[in-house]
Amino acid sequence: MKRVNPIVQAAFVLLACIYIWIPVQAAAAELKVAAAADLTFVFKDVAAQFEKQTGNQLKLTYGSSGNFFSQIQNGAPFDLFFSADISFPKKLEAAGLIEPGTIYDYARGEIVIWVPNDSKLDLSKGLAVLLDPSIRKIAVANPVHAPYGAAAVAALQHDKIYDQVKSKFVMGENIAQTAQFVQSGNADVGIVALSLALAPAMKTKGRYVVVPPDDYPPLIQAAVIIKSSTNKELARQFLKFIKQPDTVALMAQYGFTLPEALAADHGSTSAPH
C-alpha cells in the first residue's frame, strides 16, 4: 500500500506543474482595441506609431462591427471600440455601456468594386459591371453585421440590380475576409472597403473603382471608450493620438478622410475627394 503507482505519481506532478502555470496571465498594461476589419492594414502602422510615441502597446482584434457590438453587450473586455458604423456605438451608448461623451467619428468609409489584375471586367461601368454573365461569384460582406456589406447591398438596391446579382453573393464574415475572397481569386469581383483596396497587399494585386458615395447611406466610422474598461486613461490617450494631424494624415493615405462636418469643426482644409 505504501508504494503509490508511479503513473499516478507522475500524473500528480504533471497536474501541479500545469495548474501553477495558469495564473501566468498577460499584464493588463496593454490597450485592448476592437477594430472594424477595414482598419486591418492602417492600424498596423498606427499601432507602431503609437508605440513609438508613447511606449504603450495595442492589442488589436479585427472583426465585423456588428459582431463586436454583440460581444461588448455580453461583457467582452475591450477598452476601445472602433466601429465602421456609428449606429453601433450609439446603441451601446443607449444601453449605458460606454464612457459618456467619448464617441468620436474619425472617418467616413467608402466602398469600391475590386477585381484582380487579370480580370477582364470593365470597371468603368460602375456597379452595372456586376451584371456581366462571366461573373460567377461576387464577394460581399455579410450585411447583417458588417456595415460595409450593408452599404454594398444599399448601393445595389439604389441601382436596382440587387435582385439580379444576389444569387452570386459569397458572404465574408467581415470586410477583410470579403477582400481575401476576391484577392485570392476565389471570387471574381468584390465590393470591399476603399481602405483595404489602398493597402499594400491589395494595391499591387488588382484595380478598383469607387462606388458613388451618394448611392448608399454614409458610413460614419466612430470610436468609443467602453465603460467597463480598466484602462481609460490610456484609452483617452489613444483617442487623442488618433486626432493628431500626423495620424489623420496616415489614415488619409488609406482612404479614411474625416467626415466633412468634423473637418470644418477643426478648421481643417482636407479637401473632399
Place this chain on the structure above:
Amino acid sequence: MDWSAIFLTLRLALVVCTTELIIGTPIALWLSFTRWRYKFFAESVVALPLVLPPTVLGFFVLVALGSNSPIGRWYQALTGHGLAFTFEGLVIASLIASMPFAVQPMAAAFSQVDRNLINASSMLGASRFRTFVRVIFPLSISGVVTGFVLSFAHTLGEFGVVLMVGGNIPGVTETISIAIYDDVQALNYSSANHSALVLLIFSFVVLSITYSLNRRMWGPWSLRRDGARSSAPAK
C-alpha cells in the same frame, strides 16, 4: 508566426486535458459500471459535443457564461470580471467541447477490464478506490492515455467554440487556429503558412506518440495493449 498564440494554445490544451482526466475519469467509471436503465441518456449527453456544431455549443456556453446569466454574474461578483472572453471561460468551453474525446476512450477501456479481477480485488478487502488505482487504472492505461491525448489534440485545433466564447483577444483568448484565420483575412499568407505547419507537425507528433505508446515501441516507457506496464516485474 505568432508565438504568444502558440503558447496560449498549449497552455489551454494542457489545462483542459488534465482537468478532463480529473472530471472525466469518474464520469467514465460511472458510465462503464452503472446498471441504470436510462444510462443511454447520460451517454448521449457526453457524446453531444461530437455531433453538435461548434457554433451551437459556443453560443450556448456564451449565453450561459455571459454577464446576463446567473453563472456569469456570480463569477463577476467573485472575481470582478466576467467569464465570457477570458481564458477561464475558454477553459470551461473547451472542457465541454472535448469531453467525449476524453470520456469515451476511458469508458471503453474501463468496461473491458475483466470483472473477475475487480471482484477478486474487492473480495480480498480492497476498497473501491484502491481497486481502481491498483487494478482498473493500470489495466486501462492505454484508454486513459488515448483519452488524454485526444482531448489535448482536440483542444489544440478547436475553432468554432473558441471563436464564439473567446472573442479573439490577442494574448488572452487568441489561439493558434484563430490566429491562422486572422492571418488569412489580413492576407498574411506566410504567417498563416508557418502557424499551420507548426500545428500540422505538432498534431502528427502527438498522435504518433500515442499510437507508438500503445504498440510497445519505446521499451520500458511503453504501455502494453493488455494494459500492464512492461517495466513491471513479471511476478
